[in-house]
Amino acid sequence: MSSSSVFNVDQLNAIRDAHLEWCAENSVDPKSPLGIEAAAFLIRAFDVDHDDVEGLVAALDRHIEERGSHVQIGSTRIPSTDE
Secondary structure, eight states: OOOOSOOOHHHHHHHHHHHHHHHHHTTOOTTSHHHHHHHHHHHHHBTTTBOSHHHHHHHHHHHHHHHHTTOOTTOOOOOOTTO
């Protein structure tokens, strides 16, 4: 994904509104690591195929779902370098 590096005020507002809406719907602190990851995704996703709040939120939902599909609950743990 790539997007333009310069956003106008309306575009920034759409990204901000999508971020806040998605975080509220998913009980995520916007300043948490997941909230920051979501904001970064929205910035990258804007203007690729999504330029409104609804499209951005839907794209982020798909991204998070895809990301979660790679997690296997109950799999063996990964050893730490401190062990």
